[in-house]
Amino acid sequence: MAKLYVVGIGPGGREDMTFRAVNAVKNSQVIVGYTPYIEYLEELVEGKEIISTGMKGELERCKAAIESVKNGKDTAIVSTGDAGLYGMAGPILEMATDIDVEIVPGVTAAFSAAGELGSPIMHDFCSISLSDLLTPWELIEKRIEKASEADFVITIYNPRSRGRKKHIEKAVEIMLKHKLPSTPVGIVKNSGRSGQEQFITTLDDIDYERIDMLSVLIVGNSKTYVENGHMITPRGYNL
Amino acid sequence: MAKLYVVGIGPGGREDMTFRAVNAVKNSQVIVGYTPYIEYLEELVEGKEIISTGMKGELERCKAAIESVKNGKDTAIVSTGDAGLYGMAGPILEMATDIDVEIVPGVTAAFSAAGELGSPIMHDFCSISLSDLLTPWELIEKRIEKASEADFVITIYNPRSRGRKKHIEKAVEIMLKHKLPSTPVGIVKNSGRSGQEQFITTLDDIDYERIDMLSVLIVGNSKTYVENGHMITPRGYNL
Incomplete structure (x- = not known):
């Protein structure tokens, strides 16, 4: 067969x-x-x-x-x-x-992107898609809220398209209620293929124009830091 | 160099x-x-x-x-x-x-396990490790709670070892506050390598003795169902 x-x-x-x-x-x-x-x-x-x-x-x-x-x-x-x-x-x-x-x-794209940024995921994390084509936006908002409250690393798929320019801004607004403005954010476009671009910024300083539907965002937890151009979420060892 | x-x-x-x-x-x-x-x-x-x-x-x-x-x-x-x-x-x-x-x-193990079970992840999900060697147990509990409240699929790493037999039972107790007892749970041991075993059960009927530290659990969201031996979380299309 x-x-x-x-x-x-x-x-x-x-x-x-x-x-x-x-x-x-x-x-x-x-x-x-x-x-x-x-x-x-x-x-x-x-x-x-x-x-x-x-x-x-x-x-x-x-x-x-x-x-x-x-x-x-x-x-x-x-x-x-x-x-x-x-x-x-x-x-x-x-x-x-x-x-x-x-x-x-x-x-998956988030792990490919993570490898380019350093070790931004490493610990407990949530994956959330901002596309509301198949999921009610209210549920997406709730997931962003709860994931932020529990200090998860958050990986975001489908962050922004022509028809959904403001979703990512709203998502960041919700995350900022629970995560510090200085929380590192890594953004990788076309991860692992030609045209790859990446940059590391902070939650309060994202240039939304650089984000499109082929981008993946990784938002750190309260322990995430940046060093030598790497975004690093510690595993928890005393180093 | x-x-x-x-x-x-x-x-x-x-x-x-x-x-x-x-x-x-x-x-x-x-x-x-x-x-x-x-x-x-x-x-x-x-x-x-x-x-x-x-x-x-x-x-x-x-x-x-x-x-x-x-x-x-x-x-x-x-x-x-x-x-x-x-x-x-x-x-x-x-x-x-x-x-x-x-x-x-x-x-990663959760995606390998998912492929064996069907399509149990498919949508927004959280990955949580139950090992409290490097993470305070209170934070792990909080993450389980928030992830359940927001109806995420939850993948669980390090569910049970000799020294931590009760963690998974406590985790299930917390999930049951927000997820239905009939929520499908897929468990895969030694996913993708020799000695692989897998079974699908429900949140209120887990045989804890079959779970060890080489097992990965995937707990469905409110839409997850089982058909033809596959655990399926719908993507959201009207099919």
Whole structure:
């Protein structure tokens, strides 16, 4: 029976892909994905049947991938980062109850970004997406509030798009009720792929114009500091 | 100048390592790590100088790795999962302010476990370690409380050891104040390596004896459900 691989390809560069992800792509006859993600795979997809769609075509892609497996073809549906976080693993399993599915984990954007910034996560953290397309904004606000109250490091996905310019400013306002203005914030755009840019600032001094939907923010906890250009959250040892 | 690679090798199996992690190990003359982690690397470390220590030797390993780089040798210090989450990236950057360090991200245990269970994370989540060796227990409790109040998926590291048998029971008690007793809980032991075991239960029906320090727990949010043996947190699409 044919199989569906739901593959997290990591941040985008080949070197941050796992062997399992590469093999899943190699073993598939059909590759399904958002057009730029397919392009990251370069020669890995040569000679294969490609089904690619634009940005908002997630469900269309899921349906096409499931259909392809039902037609007897081993198929990989690819997402950047990890397919199990804001990715395709959920929709696929929600829709496909009668085919063989393997979820192939990958390096998520926040961990790739963290590696570029130093060790900003390191300890207990929360991951929050600011996209309110699929989640009520009130719930997102509540999560930011509670995560800040409990002094978590907070990683923020989808911080800002043309249609949602003010969400990140509102999020920062909420965090500032519980986190110090001097809390370090690391911002990485296009982490782990070409066009990567990164900068470290503080919670009260963010240049919002430098943030877009391809950026990940990492907001420190009360112990996070910056040294030698690295953003560091201590593990807790007495050093 | 010699370089220090801080390498997350993923859950343990070779196939979940990234190409960058494998290359960092291959390019190093000296490999530093906890003995079992070195064993996962098998033939990758053949012919190299190995510095391995027991379980509580984290800081000893960090010092040895830094010393090795200062002696002019390219060195890799390896952790399972991602080195930037409860790993060695923090202590290394806290101690090593004058050497060239590259953090190599990897697949963390929670994402590996999630892939085995289905798509239990998928949406906003918090990662919490129940080890109070380096963190006050009161802060851990507060984080569990706030994360539950805001309906996050919660991933739990270090849930239970011989010396901390009751922490997980206390954590569940706190979660039950805000999460339904029927909330799905996925538990994976030795995720992504030999000896892997997994089971899905509910928050009010956890068999604590099956949980040890090599287990990861994933506690769902209010939308998480179980179908066909998969634990699924919906992304939020109307399906």
